[in-house]
Amino acid sequence: MELAGITKRFPGVVANHDIHLTVRKGTVHALVGENGAGKSTLMKILYGMQKPDEGTIAIDGEQIAFGSPADAIARGIGMVHQHFMLADNLTVLENVVLGSEKLYGIGGNARKKINEISERYGLGVRPDALVENLGVADRQRVEILKVLYRGATTLILDEPTAVLVPQEVDALFDNLRELKAEGLSVIFISHKLGEVLSVADDITVIRRGTTVGTAVPAETTPRQLAEMMVGSELPTPETAESTVTDRPVLTVDKLRLEAEGGRAVLDDITFTIHAGEVLGLAGVEGNGQTELIEALIGLQHADSGTIALGEEDITPWPTRRRRESGVGYIPEDRHRHGLLLEAPLWENRILGHVTERPNAKGFWLDPKGAQDDTRRIVEAYDVRTPGIDVTAASLSGGNQQKLIVGREMSHSPKFLIAAHPTRGVDVGAQAAIWDHIREARREGLAVLLISADLDELIGLSDTLRVIYNGRLVADADPATITPEELGSAMTGAASGHLEHEETTDEAAGPEDEAR
Amino acid sequence: MKKFDKERVLLAVAGPVIALVAAIVLTSVVLIASGKSPIEPYTLMLQQAGYSDVQVLILNQASMYYLAALAVAVGFRMNLFNIGVDGQYRLAAMMTAVVGAHLALPSFLQIPVLLIVGMLTGAFWAGIAGVLKVTRGVSEVVATIMLNSIATSLIGYLTLSDVWGVQVGNNMTTGVMKDSGWIPGIDLGSDVGEIYGLVFLAVAMGVVYWVVLNRTRFGFDLRATGESETAAAASGVDAKKMVLTAMLISGAVAGLSGLPLLLGDAHTYSLSFPTGLGFTGITIALLGRNNPIGIAFAALLIAFLDKASPALDYATPVAYEKEIATIMQGLIVFAVVISYEAVRQWGLRRQQKQVGAELAAAAARNNSQKKQEVAAR
Missing domain, CATH: 3.40.50.300 (P-loop containing nucleotide triphosphate hydrolases)
Known part of the structure; x- marks a missing residue:
């Protein structure tokens, strides 16, 4: 599969710009980038949920245009979403056949097919288990099976490890290697770099809506990868010297x-x-x-x-x-719990500290004090916003969080x-x-x-x-x-x-x- | 960021304007469907608004609507639906009338006492719903609706002639109040009428409402609760105390809303005392977006529909049903609810995009240099 020069504009924003991505058959291709770098938009384009404004998608050398996810599925592209789309009160079998009853029916044939896929890729899925009794990792395998059942040869996994503990991640990676060995391609979206390096054959880094480079896992450290993602030197969470007191x-x-x-x-x-x-x-x-x-x-x-x-x-x-x-x-x-989404930033600065300076003077609010201090927080904590009168909802998650951290630290x-x-x-x-x-x-x-x-x-x-x-x-x-x-x-x-x-x-x- | 301020004003005005236009269009459709002129009723009503006696009627009526709507709005701002304003103001007006008929103090004491009696009665009646909600989890919607019926029965009982009532002809009244409790208005001559003195109280309450909500800690807590109950709780708002306080305030303001008429003109509570102020107040609070200035315009508009529509019945050569105004009020409620939600969501998305665009533009400026760094790597 090959993507070339993909550009997608939303009103006022370019979400994707001149994206190039080549996925080889039988490999795990990791797509890494910060939140908001444009990974999701790219995946939506690949899965036919959005149409690119420019650029081409080619599968096996043949140029194609997807009008809807159904087109993508027909072309063998399947997507495992970050949030599972399963009906809890149905069995695995029912969940898998739901919407694809025409493929293998809903009875014995379907069961046979599910068992066959499960065995072939080592998924260990039991068709008659109720989904509500399954753990997170099992549900994820059901999602993967669902996609394979529909004949996918290219799987897109959106942040599949976000919900798993390390042992489950290892198991998932074993599954992915099985898929790869059978000649399927996997596009693996993540920002956990250690994982990406351990499972991927190729890595494409996306930053600010465009592909900034590719990397070969064997020759790359997580640090180098992260620096490509962020475009600058990267700090670590390590705390240098102990500051613990006995108080x-x-x-x-x-x-x-x-x-x-x-x-x-x-x-x-x-x-x-x-x-x-x-x-x-x-x-x-x-x-x-x-x-x-x-x-x-x-x-x-x-x-x-x-x-x-x-x-x-x-x-x-x-x-x-x-x-x-x-x-x-x-x-x-x-x-x-932390924001009034439809209130301006400076009112959010007051939230939780309404009785304290600089937000209040006695019984009265002090809007001016709060506004001035919000400007200080925006500056000191690098909250990216055009002003303090915009609603909290219009900021990205990271900037909302910086505002909250700034607010809490200010007291x-x-x-x-x-x-x-x-x-x-x-x-x-x-x-x-x-x-x-x-x-x-x-x-x-x-x-x-x-x-x-x-x-x-x-x-x-x-x-x-x-x-x-x-x-x-x-x-x-x-x-x-x-x-x-x-x-x-x-x-x-x-x-x-x-x-x-x-x-x-x-x-x-x-x-x-x-x- | 002046741009976002201007935008906010625009969005605030867009909602009601769209709603009104939609309501007028739909009313015209009703008129056409019943084979009448879709335009003439409006011109007739607008003509009415040109007469100064009708203007006085509108203003007086609006002052009462305004107070009732403020009472509703206090609740709305924290997602409390006080449907009981109706019962609260009627009971409060009756109690005030009774006290006014039996207590004789000099004016400068009598009037404040009467206002306080009205507020306390309203607060008490709303407080019952508040207490039920905090202690037993009873929905304030259900409780206040029931309290409305109970208020009706209670008023019926208290105005019996062997309790506090005085029969005047076929009408049960509470007796005429002592004139030290009458509030003089602005007399504009016998053919025009008199503007109630308490119109100014309504204006003052609007100012108080704005100041309390926007400039006090309490107001911030109240608004925060309305915008996100969970975030407010985490910020330290005591939800139960807040519910009770808001209900008491709402009830107290409701208790005032019948008084412009009672103290300015009627001077007695009787069977002919107007009912339904509280329900109209809900429409007005919705239309005015819980904003004191918006509510003022909405109150004037609804009062205009009320006072200008009776003339439709006597119009020549073709008479119209004055219920057209009622249809229109109903349609306004529908249109308001729909258009506000649409405008709100549209505005939020629009702002998100704008912020994104501004930040993207800023980022693009830095981007070109950084891209070179990466290429070098």
């Missing part, structure tokens, strides 16, 4: 939180974060992280146990009082809850956010860092804890632990103090290097 800032003791009906969603949570310390919390999503954040910020009140900020017991305090006394909050879902918090602080944020903004956290840490800030990005977690934290099923089940030393070892504790397979095993050292090559 406890946040002390949580035997915290327990119950869901309706008395089931514990958090149980026996005990930890202390000292001034200048970043405590990293690893865990598969949905194991109590959200509840822990809500308990710390005061949105839910503990059923038993205590939370102390410095010397003071803040367990019964409402949210506002906690925030006023120096609890900063970078929420995991910034759209739901010199004592304790910061940073939940997925760089999720959905491009590499440039990511580095800036890390820098700000590190700087605040040097000045004595205590941070609770919750992240699905294990490299970030290991790189930034002074102490690591693993949460599983509402309990802190393991701890580890970030100086020696690898993402794989952390990953196994996250699935509940390991507990207690995680010791790094020397034997795995070599295997963890790219990640180590990335740190």
Whole structure:
């Protein structure tokens, strides 16, 4: 498959510009780039969801134009979306045949075909399992099978590893190698560079809507790749020297939180974060992280146990009082918890700190003070915006996040809850956010860092804890632990103090290097 | 960024204008369908608006609508739907009338006392719905609708002659209020009429509404709750306290909305006291986009439809049904809801694109140099 000179304009914006991409048969071709670099638009063009304004697409030397995804499917192009498109209450078989009943019917023939595909590519899919009983990795395999069932010879996978733990990623890569061996082509979109290097045969880097280069994995390091992506020297999440003091800032003791009906969603949570310390919390999503954040910020009140900020017991305090006394909050879902999307930036600067200067003078708001300070934040935190009167919704995710970080840091918090602080944020903004956290840490800030990005977690934290099923089940030393070892504790397979095993050292090559 | 300011004003005006045009067109369709002139009723009504006595009627009516709409808007700004303004203002007007008929203080005390009685009664009645919502999770929509019916029955009971009522002919009243509680208006002569004194209260309330919402911490919390309940909660807004406070304020403002008529003209609460202000207030708050100036225009418009339409019945040579105005009000509500949502989404997308374009333009300027760096690598 070959794409040449693809250009796509949206009103006022050029999303893709002069894109060149050649995918060889029987290879995994990785497409890497920052968020907003234009990867998604390119994929939509490839999959027939958008038409390019200029440029050509050729398959096996034959020029073609897609009018709709149906055309693309007919040409053997299949797409596995980042968000799965499966009906939970149907079986795997039903999900696979849905919409393609004409191919092999809905009965025995279809089942035979599914088993055949599953066997051939080592997918291990059971046709009669209910999708709602499947884990994330299994669902992904069903999605891949769905695409293969429709006769795809070129698969597009959009950020397939975003939802997987390291072990599952390895399994996925084994599947991809099987596909490759059978002569299929895979286009793999990602911005996790270590993964890209380990699975891809060719790499194309896209930046600001255009292809800036290609790379051969064997001759490239993650660092070089990242620099191509960002176009500048790249910082790492590594924290240089320890700044941990012995002054406890946040002390949580035997915290327990119950869901309706008395089931514990958090149980026996005990930890202390000292001034200048970043405590990293690893865990598969949905194991109590959200509840822990809500308990710390005061949105839910503990059923038993205590939370102390410095010397003071803040367990019964409402949210506002906690925030006023120096609890900063970078929420995991910034759209739901961190921003008023339809309000201008300067009003968003007030959010969460409405009782504090420079936003208010006593009972009265101080719009001018807030506006001036928003301008300062925009400048200091490099929020890319044409002004402070535009709505928060019109900024990109990274810039929204920088605004939130700037806002929270502006009130010199004592304790910061940073939940997925760089999720959905491009590499440039990511580095800036890390820098700000590190700087605040040097000045004595205590941070609770919750992240699905294990490299970030290991790189930034002074102490690591693993949460599983509402309990802190393991701890580890970030100086020696690898993402794989952390990953196994996250699935509940390991507990207690995680010791790094020397034997795995070599295997963890790219990640180590990335740190 | 002046450009975005101008744009915001444009978007704010576009919604109501589109809605009004659509409503007028649709009303004309109704007129054509019933075989009438699709233009003449409008000219007849506009003619009415030229007479100064009708103008006074419109202004007086608008002041009451304005207060009722402000009460609704306070709730709207935080996604609370106070449908109970109707019950709240009627009960408040009745209580004020009763107090005014039995209490005799000098004017400078009597009038404030009466205003406070009205506000407290309205706040109390709305507060019931507020308490139910915070403690039991009862939807304020359901609670306030029910409280409207209960208010009707309660007023019926309290105005019985063996309670506080005074029968005047066939009409049950609360007795005539002491004249120290009468609020003088601006008399424009016997053939024109009198502008209620409390018209100025309505204007003042508009200013207070704007200041509280836009310039106080409380107002910010209220708006934040309306825009994103989750974000507001995370920012430290106590949702329950906010619901209760907003209901109390909404009810207090509702309690004022019957008073321009009561203290300025009627001086007694009777069976002929106007009903339905609260419901019209919902239309007006919607049309005015919860904005104090927008609401003022909307209140004047609806008052105009009310006061200019009766003349249609007596028009010569062809009479029209004055219900045309009612049809139009209904259509306005529809058109308003649809056009606002459309304009809002269009505006958001448009701004996203503009911001993208501006940033892309800035990026393009840097891009050419950087591209060379990459090529070198």
